[in-house]
Amino acid sequence: MKTHEGLVAVVTGAARGIGQEIAIAFARAGCSVVALDRLDCAETLQAVSAAGADSVGLRTDVGVPEDWQNVRENISIRFGRCDILINNAGIFPFAHLDDLNFDIWNDVIRINLSSQYLAAKHLAPLMAEHGWGRIISLASNSVATNAAGMSHYFASKMGVIGLTRGLANDLGGRGITVNAVAPSLTPTPGTGGVPEEFFEQIAGLQSIKRQAKTGDYVGPILFLASREAEFITGQTIVVDGGLWKN
Template sequence: MKNTHEGRVALVTGAAKGIGQEICIRLAERGATVVLVDLEDPAETASLIGGNPLRLTGDVSNAESWVQFARLTDERYGRADIVVNNAGIYPFAEIDDLTYEIWSKTLRVNLDAHFYSAKSFVPLMRRNQWGRFVNTSSNSIGTPLAGLSHYMAAKMGVIGFVRGLANDLAKDKITVNAILPAITKTPGTSGMPDEMIRTVWEQQAIKRFAEPSDIVGPILFLTSDDATFVTGQAIVADGGMYKVS
């Protein structure tokens, strides 16, 4: 395994399971020191990685949580190089059932958290004039799925934020990109109706459910030195479902 991330400190949100857990494992395999963040203690992920990684619990939709994440990361490692904003929620609700609370919480977790991460971690990255943000959007923004207007609004916002922030931070040698995954086989999607799963597969060129490992490859690239000249981009990893027009 290549040590493409040797010496880097990477913070990953939603680290306890699913795609986040896979990101943590693969970054650690590539030599990164990984900071695990989740609402619940990501103890299982820590045990899979080994080496007593820093485990932080907190709500990513709370700005003060991010202040704490940055402070504790700095105290433990003296640096931060990579932030992968993976945590997200996707409650289904068509407009008649879409409450103000669901709307607000969906945007706080899926969009506001990305802003908070930048405010807290850009200063740490600037010390070494090197940094990588990978923010999770979604291929759903280009699909005809019902009941996700609030989620799509947040995920479109992620792309806008990524493109603007990339301009702000280019002078600091910090890149900012978005990953747009397909609906992926994780604990969070385990309750999806079979009919919805079949609908997803029918629209993909690759006719199978995405695995977490399918999403991690592009993230490993975007957080490496190989992606030095890639910033402000939205990389789709969905088996050929979302067609750009």
């Protein structure tokens, strides 16, 4: 069923992992897809095309304002509208405070948080032109854990939660909802350095005793991006198998 027929979805970090899964899911739901990444999105675009959707891939550093100006111009020319924005791009270099230099700090904040401000700044006006839009950002359940060496990452993801609430206030009057999804640590190419036993330890602490999968986040994100979710905004939905219980 084409639940999102005729809409245009922008997905950051779309070359692999969770972002790739989300981009393909929106294509199957009927969206045209704009795939953004610093890496080549050819594999994602091939899968989107196989789903019968129109698409464009743009090499983008989401932490650079000029790159977002290019994204906006390309979307305006190619599709003439933007309906859905998925802020998925993120990095999480491990560093205890003793090893956490200012370059690492700035890079994490730039990619994980500032990028989401830039995305909204450039694309929310395209949504407002049609009086409808959905912004969904990836936060993290890790902010509720006692993991060491992640203070920079925690700061960025708590910032995502705060930005989500603030943008919901700013954009609600324009028909745009803004929400976040907080996933668990998930096996992806980006988490390839995490030992297998650590994933198993996390799974053992969850109510649902298995490792997270990239597809676990597709359903909640598709729902938040739907017309049926029009009265939900400013919220962070934790999707982690019951590890973090509010």
